[in-house]
Amino acid sequence: MSLQDDLNAVRRNLDELTRKVEQLEQQAKRKDPASPRTGSAPPDPSRMVTVPDTPYDSSLWTDTDDEGLGARDRHAP
Structure with a gap:
């Protein structure tokens, strides 16, 4: 195929x-x-959730696994 054929395609x-x-x-x-997908209707304020800027309590994460790494006290396979 020539360059012209490619350009036409x-x-x-x-x-x-x-x-x-x-x-x-x-x-x-x-x-x-x-x-609502077109963006013409404004969002409903009653459904909005405010997320605080303060750090989360670290005690919430003591017994959790690190995503993709496994448990903290075990080695990955």
Whole structure:
């Protein structure tokens, strides 16, 4: 294949991708324009949770495993 053939193939694929994206955008607009996924509705403040900046109590982690490393008092296989 020549360079020109490759460029033509890329151009065709890009045109097809552009058409598909436009079709998806049109379908999304037709389905539910007021859905929360579009970002038009503000989040409900009653469902928001405030996370404190203070460090967690280290006693909460005394009997836990380190993720991916296993238990603290044992060796990994």
